[in-house]
Amino acid sequence: MKLLLRSGWQTVNIGDIAHTPGLLTLLGQHLPEASVTLWSNALDLGVREMLARHFPRLRFVSGAPDTAEVRAAMDEADALLHGSGPGLVAREHVAAWRAYTPKPWGVCGITVPFSPEAATTALNPELAALLNTARFVYTRETLSLGHLRESPAVTAPVLDFFPDATFALQLSDDARAEAFLRKHGLAEGGYLCVVPRLRYTPYHKIRQTNWSAEEIARREAVNARHADADHAKLRETIVAWVRQTRRKVLLVPEMSYAVDVMAELLETPLPADVKPFVVRRPDYWITDEAASTYARAAAVLSCECHSPIIAAAVGTPGFYVHQPEDGIKGHMWRDVGLESNYFEIESAAPAHIAGRVLDCALYSERERRRIAEARGRIAGTHQRLLAALPRLLGQG
Numbered sequence: 001m002k003l004l005l006r007s008g009w010q011t012v013n014i015g016d017i018a019h020t021p022g023l024l025t026l027l028g029q030h031l032p033e034a035s036v037t038l039w040s041n042a043l044d045l046g047v048r049e050m051l052a053r054h055f056p057r058l059r060f061v062s063g064a065p066d067t068a069e070v071r072a073a074m075d076e077a078d079a080l081l082h083g084s085g086p087g088l089v090a091r092e093h094v095a096a097w098r099a100y101t102p103k104p105w106g107v108c109g110i111t112v113p114f115s116p117e118a119a120t121t122a123l124n125p126e127l128a129a130l131l132n133t134a135r136f137v138y139t140r141e142t143l144s145l146g147h148l149r150e151s152p153a154v155t156a157p158v159l160d161f162f163p164d165a166t167f168a169l170q171l172s173d174d175a176r177a178e179a180f181l182r183k184h185g186l187a188e189g190g191y192l193c194v195v196p197r198l199r200y201t202p203y204h205k206i207r208q209t210n211w212s213a214e215e216i217a218r219r220e221a222v223n224a225r226h227a228d229a230d231h232a233k234l235r236e237t238i239v240a241w242v243r244q245t246r247r248k249v250l251l252v253p254e255m256s257y258a259v260d261v262m263a264e265l266l267e268t269p270l271p272a273d274v275k276p277f278v279v280r281r282p283d284y285w286i287t288d289e290a291a292s293t294y295a296r297a298a299a300v301l302s303c304e305c306h307s308p309i310i311a312a313a314v315g316t317p318g319f320y321v322h323q324p325e326d327g328i329k330g331h332m333w334r335d336v337g338l339e340s341n342y343f344e345i346e347s348a349a350p351a352h353i354a355g356r357v358l359d360c361a362l363y364s365e366r367e368r369r370r371i372a373e374a375r376g377r378i379a380g381t382h383q384r385l386l387a388a389l390p391r392l393l394g395q396g
Contacts, residue, residue: 001034001390003027004061004073004097006090007083008040011047012206012256015166015306017287019084022165022313023108024055029168030386037061037073039093050288054171065096074100079393084109084140084165086329088127098133104393106136109162111329112144128153135392138162138385141332158392162385163336163378164329166306169291169313177292184250184279188296189364191248191279192241192357193311194234195302196258196265198223199325206257222325230303230323231265236350237301237357238270242277245361251280252293254304259284294318299360299367301353305329308341312375317360317367321345321353337374 005027007020020038027036037059038051051058061073074080080097082090087110097105112131114123128151131137136158139145145161148154181188200219203209211219238249251262259282267280290307291314294300300311300318305326308318321343322330333342343353360367 001031001393002076002078003031003034003036004039004077004080005036005083006039006080006093007085008038008042008047009085009089011042011045011286012284013306014254014285014287014290014310015304016042016085017047018166018169018171018306018310019164021051021054021171021287022167022169023081023083024051024058025170026165026168026382026386028055030383031389035059037077039070039073045284046286050171050173050286054288065093065100071100077103079103079135080105082107082110084162086111086327087113088130091127091130095130098130104135106134106389106392107131107138109138109140109165110144111140111327112148113327114144114147123147123151123153125153132156135394136160136388140164141329142335143328143331158388160385161335161381163381164306164309164332166309167313167336167375167378168382169287169310171288172292172295172314173288174292176289177296180281180289180293181296184248186248186250186279186296189298191250191297192238192360193250193252193294193297193300193302193307194238194266195252195254195300195304195307196231196234196262197254197303197323197326198257198261199226199230199323201255202257226323227261227265228269230321230345232269233321233345233348233350233353234301234303235266235270237354238266238278239274240354240358241361242274244358247277247298247361249278250293250297251278252290252307253281253284254302254307256284298364299357301357303345312338312371315368315371315375317341317371319343319353319357321348336378338370 009016039061061069063070132155137156142161199222204216253259294311294316295314300308302308303321308320311318319341323345
């Protein structure tokens with residue numbers, strides 16, 4: 001079977017990078033005879049080289065659907081897969097596939113956006129019509145799955161829950177990670193990683209957007225209103241970790257913009273006795289080095305969703321502090337049996353967050369066992385659903 005995988009959404013977020021190698025790992029495990037061509041327009045910052053290194057059989061195409069390179073890949077493929085992500089990100093490209101060929105397609109693990117102002121089953125009609133042409137639609141959390149099943153507009157034949165492909169990530173850049181850890185005196189298994197996040201990602205500072213000046217002002221006002229209070233909860237955990245364990249803390253970014261805000265939000269306000277134990281990464285990185293760094297950490301605490309998932313994928317306890325502006329994707333933590341590693345930022349007591357993270361120092365084996373058990377459940381779900389792909393795509 002020849003698969004054209006449309007994945008790779010952006011490179012300024014190690015989580016958005018991670019979706020692709022996570023799904024490639026799963027396809028290699030469960031459909032080893034399949035040949036995969038990756039259709040991605042986000043391969044800069046060393047991402048293409050990273051993927052080629054870890055997946056030497058992988059072929060690449062980039063560009064718009066009407067380019068000769070992409071058309072040739074469409075002609076050759078037996079089916080199109082849309083990869084894991086925050087929605088049907090490549091919706092226009094899927095529509096182009098549908099217009100160009102009658103060959104099948106399916107969706108592996110997305111969150112489906114529903115209007116919060118409308119009834120829970122309200123779904124964009126054009127999106128519903130496109131999803132209805134898929135052989136299967138797998139969502140990455142059960143809230144989206146429930147919405148799809150309740151929506152009278154959705155008639156896709158197969159709907160199911162497919163945990164975020166990042167849970168299957170198997171990437172590493174051990175040499176780079178170990179060099180950084182040695183330089184900063186970070187002992188393997190002894191440090192806590194902490195990841196900040198503003199309520200709204202400032203994309204208008206990263207790339208061109210279609211946001212109005214009023215919308216930018218609104219988002220910046222929300223960020224300013226919540227930034228200190230949100231990160232005060234993370235800082236309380238940092239203080240507790242340092243004072244009770246005498247171990248170090250590593251501040252790291254999930255998104256490129258975080259490099260510029262980590263000091264202000266997390267490091268500078270810390271008490272004087274804690275600061276000597278804190279290391280702040282000075283630059284952005286990509287997913288393989290992050291995975292190797294998280295694999296050697298005691299735990300990862302993050303207001304971003306995917307750093308703790310990357311941590312879990314490599315066997316390290318991850319904790320997600322969810323902000324309401326980050327959508328419903330956090331529900332996946334409950335779906336995979338890790339509800340006690342998930343906190344709502346506006347209701348969770350700082351002491352409770354700190355206590356759960358400190359469990360990774362006090363009861364390390366127990367916490368790692370919980371992660372391993374969750375990974376086992378996730379792997380079983382992935383195996384069951386991927387085993388059905390040849391039949392669903394007419395290749396079995």
